[in-house]
Amino acid sequence: xxxxxxxxxxxxxxxxxxxxxxxxxxxxxxxxxxxxxxxxxxxxxxxxxxxxxxxxxxxxxxxxxxxxxxxxxxxxxxxxxxxxxxxxxxxxxxxxxxxxxxxxxxxxxxxxxxxxxxxxxxxxxxxxxxxxxxxxxxxxxxxxxxxxxxxxxxxxxxxxxxxxxxxxxxxxxxxxxxxxxxxxxxxxxxxxxxxxxxxxxxxxxxxxxxxxxxxxxxxxxxxxxxxxxxxxxxxxxxxxxxxxxxxxxxxxxxxxxxxxxxxxxxxxxxxxxxxxxxxxxxxxxxxxxxxxxxxxxxxxxxxxxxxxxxxxxxxxxxxxxxxxxxxxxxxxxxxxxxxxxxxxxxxxxxxxxxxxxxxxxxxxxxxxxxxxxxxxxxxxxxxxxxxxxxxxxxxxxxxxxxxxxx
Amino acid sequence: xxxxxxxxxxxxxxxxxxxxxxxxxxxxxxxxxxxxxxxxxxxxxxxxxxxxxxxxxxxxxxxxxxxxxxxxxxxxxxxxxxxxxxxxxxxxxxxxxxxxxxxxxxxxxxxxxxxxxxxxxxxxxxxxxxxxxxxxxxxxxxxxxxxxxxxxxxxxxxxxxxxxxxxxxxxxxxxxxxxxxxxxxxxxxxxxxxxxxxxxxxxxxxxxxxxxxxxxxxxxxxxxxxxxxxxxxxxxxxxxxxxxxxxxxxxxxxxxxxxxxxxxxxxxxxxxxxxxxxxxxxxxxxxxxxxxxxxxxxxxxxxxxxxxxxxxxxxxxxxxxxxxxxxxxxxxxxxxxxxxxxxxxxxxxxxxxxxxxxxxxxxxxxxxxxxxxxxxxxxxxxxxxxxxxxxxxxxxxxxxxxxxxx
Numbered sequence: 001x002x003x004x005x006x007x008x009x010x011x012x013x014x015x016x017x018x019x020x021x022x023x024x025x026x027x028x029x030x031x032x033x034x035x036x037x038x039x040x041x042x043x044x045x046x047x048x049x050x051x052x053x054x055x056x057x058x059x060x061x062x063x064x065x066x067x068x069x070x071x072x073x074x075x076x077x078x079x080x081x082x083x084x085x086x087x088x089x090x091x092x093x094x095x096x097x098x099x100x101x102x103x104x105x106x107x108x109x110x111x112x113x114x115x116x117x118x119x120x121x122x123x124x125x126x127x128x129x130x131x132x133x134x135x136x137x138x139x140x141x142x143x144x145x146x147x148x149x150x151x152x153x154x155x156x157x158x159x160x161x162x163x164x165x166x167x168x169x170x171x172x173x174x175x176x177x178x179x180x181x182x183x184x185x186x187x188x189x190x191x192x193x194x195x196x197x198x199x200x201x202x203x204x205x206x207x208x209x210x211x212x213x214x215x216x217x218x219x220x221x222x223x224x225x226x227x228x229x230x231x232x233x234x235x236x237x238x239x240x241x242x243x244x245x246x247x248x249x250x251x252x253x254x255x256x257x258x259x260x261x262x263x264x265x266x267x268x269x270x271x272x273x274x275x276x277x278x279x280x281x282x283x284x285x286x287x288x289x290x291x292x293x294x295x296x297x298x299x300x301x302x303x304x305x306x307x308x309x310x311x312x313x314x315x316x317x318x319x320x321x322x323x324x325x326x327x328x329x330x331x332x333x334x335x336x337x338x339x340x341x342x343x344x345x346x347x348x349x350x351x352x353x354x355x356x357x358x359x360x361x362x363x364x365x366x367x368x369x370x371x372x373x374x375x376x377x378x379x380x381x382x383x384x385x386x387x388x389x390x391x392x393x394x395x396x397x398x399x400x401x402x403x404x405x406x
Numbered sequence: 407x408x409x410x411x412x413x414x415x416x417x418x419x420x421x422x423x424x425x426x427x428x429x430x431x432x433x434x435x436x437x438x439x440x441x442x443x444x445x446x447x448x449x450x451x452x453x454x455x456x457x458x459x460x461x462x463x464x465x466x467x468x469x470x471x472x473x474x475x476x477x478x479x480x481x482x483x484x485x486x487x488x489x490x491x492x493x494x495x496x497x498x499x500x501x502x503x504x505x506x507x508x509x510x511x512x513x514x515x516x517x518x519x520x521x522x523x524x525x526x527x528x529x530x531x532x533x534x535x536x537x538x539x540x541x542x543x544x545x546x547x548x549x550x551x552x553x554x555x556x557x558x559x560x561x562x563x564x565x566x567x568x569x570x571x572x573x574x575x576x577x578x579x580x581x582x583x584x585x586x587x588x589x590x591x592x593x594x595x596x597x598x599x600x601x602x603x604x605x606x607x608x609x610x611x612x613x614x615x616x617x618x619x620x621x622x623x624x625x626x627x628x629x630x631x632x633x634x635x636x637x638x639x640x641x642x643x644x645x646x647x648x649x650x651x652x653x654x655x656x657x658x659x660x661x662x663x664x665x666x667x668x669x670x671x672x673x674x675x676x677x678x679x680x681x682x683x684x685x686x687x688x689x690x691x692x693x694x695x696x697x698x699x700x701x702x703x704x705x706x707x708x709x710x711x712x713x714x715x716x717x718x719x720x721x722x723x724x725x726x727x728x729x730x731x732x733x734x735x736x737x738x739x740x741x742x743x744x745x746x747x748x749x750x751x752x753x754x755x756x757x758x759x760x761x762x763x764x765x766x767x768x769x770x771x772x773x774x775x776x777x778x779x780x781x782x783x784x785x786x787x788x789x790x791x792x793x794x795x796x797x798x799x800x801x802x803x804x805x806x807x808x809x810x811x812x
Contacts, residue, residue, distance in 0.1 A: 053741040054734025054759070084727055086744075086760035119727030120761050229731050307713065308807060315808035321490055321525030325635050328460025335459040338492075353460070354492035355526050395804050401714060402721035402800075 002156055003274045003282040003371050003391065011144035011162045012173045014196040016040030016238025019143035021150045024131030026124060027079025027117060034128065035150040036100070036135040037074035037194065042239040044200075045071035046207040047112070048214050050231035056083035057093040057123075058113040059230060065097065069109035073100055074194065074234065076151050077128055078179075079117040083229040092125040099129040103136055116153055116179065116192055116230055148177040151192055154400070155179050159271040161195075161264040167253045172199050172241050174260050178233075178268040193218060193233035193268055199257050200239030202247040210235040213261050217269035221389045222304050223276045235261075273389045278396030281313045284374040284389055291382035295332045299377060300388035302330035310393030313373065318364030320349040327377060336381065343376040344368065408562055409680045409688040409777050409797065417550035417568045418579045420602040422446030422644025425549035427556045430537030432530060433485025433523060440534065441556040442506070442541040443480035443600065448645040450606075451477035452613035453518070454620050456637035462489035463499040463529075464519040465636060471503065475515035479506055480600065480640065482557050483534055484585075485523040489635040498531040505535040509542060522559055522585065522598055522636055554583040557598055560806070561585050565677040567601075567670040573659045578605050578647050580666050584639075584674040586681075599624060599639035599674055605663050606645030608653040616641040619667050623675035627795045628710050629682045641667075679795045684802030687719045690780040690795055697788035701738045705783060706794035708736035716799030719779070724770030726755040733783060742787065749782040750774065 017039060024034040039045065047066055049059050065071070075096055082089045097111035115123060148158035162175040176195030201209070214233055239245070246254060274282050285304050290296035303309055306326040312319040323342055328335070342350035344367040349359050367373060423445060430440040445451065453472055455465050471477070481502055488495045503517035521529060554564035568581040582601030607615070620639055645651070652660060680688055691710050696702035709715055712732040718725035729748055734741070748756035750773040755765050773779060 052731060052734040053738070054730045054743045084730055084756075084760050086758065089760075119731070229727075229734060307803075311804055311807035314804070317808075321635075324460045324490055325458060325525070328458040328635060332459070337460045350490075352492065354490050354495075393804065394808075395801055397713075398717055398720070398799065398801050398804055401717035402723075 003279050006157045006159065006271055006274055008145055008148065008158060008160045009162050011160050012164055012175050013141035013144070014173050014175050014238060015141070015198045015240030016043055017196045017236060018139040018141050019147045020135040020138035020140070021143060021146045022131045022134035022138060024077065024127050026077050026127060032146070032150045033078045034131045034135050035076040035147045036132070036139070038139050039072050039074070039236055040238045040240060041072070042200070043071070044203040044206050044237045044239070045112070045234060046203065046210040047232060047234045048210060050229060052229050052231070054084070054229050056081050056115060056230045057085055057089035058082050058115045059232060060090065061093040061097065062112040062114065062232065065109045065112055069107055071112050072106050072110040073104060074112050074114065075100055076114040076192065077117070077123070078151055078153055080115055080121060080123045081117050081119045081230050082115040082123040084120040085122050088122055092123045095125050096128055100132055103132055112234070114192055114230070114232055116151065119229060144175055144177060147194075148179070151177065151179045153179065154277060156275055159268060159275065161267040163260050163264065165256045165260050167256050170241060170243065172253075172257065173197060174264050176264050176268055178272060180272045191218065191231045191272060195234070195264060195268070196236040196238060197257070198238050198241040199253070200241065200243050200245045201237035202245055205247055205249070206235060206237050209258065209261060213265040216262070217265035220387060221269045221273045222301065223273065223391060270389055273391050276391035277400045278394040279391035280371070280394050281392035282372045282389070283313060283391060284372075284387060286374060286376045286385070286387045287379065288376065288385045289379045289382060290384040290386070292384045293386050296384050296386035297388065298332055299327050299330045299379065300386055302326045303375060303377070304388045304390035307393055310390070313368070313392040314394045316365070316368035318344055318349055318361070318368050320355070323375065323377070324350060324353065339380040341378040341380070343378070345374050409685050412563045412565065412677055412680055414551055414554065414564055414566045415568050417566050418570055418581050419547035419550070420579050420581050420644060421547070421604045421646030422449055423602045423642060424545040424547055425553045426541040426544035426546070427549060427552045428537045428540035428544060430483065430533050432483050432533060438552070438556045439484045440537045440541050441482040441553045442538070442545070444545050445478050445480070445642055446644045446646060447478065448606070449477070450609040450612050450643045450645070451518070451640065452609065452616040453638060453640045454616060456635060458635050458637070460490070460635050462487050462521060462636045463491055463495035464488050464521045465638060466496065467499040467503065468518040468520065468638065471515045471518055475513055477518050478512050478516040479510060480518050480520065481506055482520040482598065483523070483529070484557055484559055486521055486527060486529045487523050487525045487636050488521040488529040490526040491528050494528055498529045501531050502534055506538055509538055518640070520598055520636070520638055522557065525635060550581055550583060553600070554585070557583065557585040559585065560683060562681055565674060565681065567673040569666050569670065571662045571666050573662050576647060576649065578659075578663065579603060580670050582670050582674055584678060586678045597624065597637045597678060601640070601670060601674070602642040602644060603663070603667075604644050604647035605659070606647065606649050606651045607643035608651050611653055611655070612641060612643050615664065615667060619671040622668070623671035626793060627675045627679045628707065629679065629797060676795055679797050682797035683806045684800040684804075685797035686777070686800050687798040688778045688795070689719060689797060690778075690793060692780060692782045692791070692793045693785065694782065694791045695785045695788060696790040696792070698790045699792055702790050702792035703794065704738055705733050705736045705785065706792055708732045709781060709783070710794045710796035713799055716796070719774070719798040720800045722771070722774035724750055724755055724767070724774050726761070729781065729783070730756060730759065745786040747784040747786070749784070751780050
């Protein structure tokens with residue numbers, strides 16, 4: 001029950017990136033479950049990973065390899081997360097890199113492995129290795145859409161973003177894919193993102209740009225707060241566009257590139273919420289007038305994680321009492337509830353901590369009927385603002401995650 | 407779908423406490439929704455209240471009155487929480503105290519008001535006031551069971567605890583009631599607890615004993631983490647038993663009294679979880695071997711709040727990957743997952759951060775079939791332990807809280 005338009009855009013190829021997809025029978029038959037990205041020698045690669053202490057073997061290996069060598073290949077398998085697999089899991093993650101390195105005649109540290117799928121089962125490494133030659137043979141630039149499908153787990157639709165922008169007569173490209181249904185199905189691990197551009201960007205700058213756009217996109221979405229063990233997002237700058245290496249945050253190209261990067265990441269992140277398991281509503285939680293970003297996020301997440309609010313939105317119930325209660329428990333110091341106003345889109349449902357005088361049930365009901373709703377919370381205690389995106393909480397959510405194994 | 411035996415025990419009257427119940431038509435007809443406790447002049451009263459910044463008017467008035475006078479009466483209404491009601495709500499809470507004070511010829515500050523029910527609607531104070539004479543006329547010692555029913559909101563059953571113990575030939579009594587379905591229904595506020603004993607206890611000691619037993623009972627249960635706006639728990643020591651005023655934590659009477667107090671509070675707290683909305687499983691989350699209490703609680707709550715784990719338990723799915731993932735995101739510093747063991751009752755499902763060698767699916771499945779299950783998490787990094795109680799997450803949970811208003 002995806003919310004909004006999740007259709008794939010035209011996925012422009014990115015010079016310097018080729019993608020190969022193959023069927024490795026990791027978990028299911030008749031589905032391509034192995035994706036290999038080949039990156040140009042000139043490419044700089046940046047990545048961010050899950051903060052979960054219980055992080056998967058491939059996450060640990062990817063982190064280490066990224067620090068040791070210039071990345072030339074990414075291997076992504078679906079069907080198995082290689083998480084909770086102990087030393088055998090580490091060995092298998094390293095083996096996958098070594099196997100590809102041997103085939104590609106590069107060092108193993110130049111390969112970053114990513115896995116998504118069942119937690120706690122050993123990765124069928126022999127099957128993965130057997131699938132690598134086919135994936136390499138399939139390498140081509142125009143394979144982004146197939147890759148978006150190849151990395152899906154419980155996603156109902158492939159997720160992609162792609163745009164081109166022109167600066168000084170030169171056209172540049174940003175294209176990326178993501179996967180994840182926000183929640184993880186029984187034993188399924190969740191979000192991955194892979195974005196590439198042909199803009200030449202210095203590696204340190206690329207990492208800081210990735211960190212910044214991720215903070216405002218993938219780090220601002222939640223379905224239930226259950227951080228996955230395998231989350232990872234990679235940004236590759238191939239440099240194939242031939243611009244002078246971008247090393248600073250200034251200039252027309254930087255401005256255009258960064259804006260496109262923000263749009264692409266926001267789309268890829270929001271697509272995950274729109275495809276959230278059982279989602280029937282796409283909710284934007286805006287907190288304004290906070291003393292600082294932290295308390296804005298604390299309030300936004302208290303609201304976005306509240307099963308009470310999420311079930312009320314599923315029922316199209318403009319339940320402002322639950323919203324105020326969540327704000328009240330968000331841990332913001334010295335919060336003066338009597339200063340708080342809450343809006344559903346443009347309808348003020350709550351002012352000065354109580355029912356808005358102008359509020360009428362039918363106004364709230366009209367807003368709640370929509371598939372996309374903004375909850376705007378005005379704290380009136382400072383200048384900071386922040387936004388989090390989430391979805392509602394439906395019967396299907398329970399059904400999908402209770403997994404009757406029928 | 408309450409889990410386990412929630413039947414009311416024999417509710418022993420407590421000398422020095424009389425209870426009157428009346429029908430005030432606060433929200434529903436044909437139900438007694440107004441409860442008045444009359445406390446002996448000799449009684450000492452202690453109370454703890456919600457930490458929610460958005461706390462209801464009666465909570466604010468009860469806090470203030472408790473500090474200003476020796477409490478002689480408690481007024482509890484169900485059907486309306488008098489929360490999110492602004493200054494009118496404060497006025498109404500104060501009016502309820504003044505009205506009872508006038509009838510009872512005492513000062514208004516000697517009355518503590520409590521409300522539970524709809525958030526954001528004004529308390530029908532005239533109806534409440536009109537009901538007070540009937541409640542006072544109905545005062546009698548043996549009314550605890552009726553009171554337990556009188557304070558219910560979405561509870562499926564009244565909740566009570568009562569026991570007597572004998573020290574040096576004198577028999578003492580502790581009797582208490584609680585309400586709350588753990589979650590709050592659309593616009594319904596939640597947990598209340600009222601406990602009385604005839605033991606004479608100095609007020610300061612009584613407050614510290616209440617704080618301690620509450621911390622290990624009501625403060626260790628969760629259904630969804632949505633702290634209510636009206637939570638309150640009151641402990642009254644009437645002194646009617648005639649023992650020398652207890653002022654210190656020593657002696658045979660103290661030992662027996664404190665043990666009985668702990669048992670009573672734990673029962674009253676666990677009854678709320680057992681009656682949790684849609685609950686089909688009663689889950690005890692034990693965390694052992696932590697460096698300190700805080701991190702044990704952080705891990706326990708991460709597990710107890712995880713919709714992934716709660717839906718898995720609803721499905722009787724021994725999903726240890728989800729448990730490890732929740733532990734991993736609990737924010738414990740420098741957590742070494744490879745030292746963690748997880749047990750379902752006595753079945754080790756996970757050792758050293760991975761699948762237990764001895765584990766077989768049928769062993770976990772057998773445990774999960776039970777209505778009551780203990781998740782024991784051994785961190786192996788210190789000597790601290792703690793325990794939290796919660797329930798699973800079912801279709802009925804969504805149904806009850808989505809409130810189709812059909």
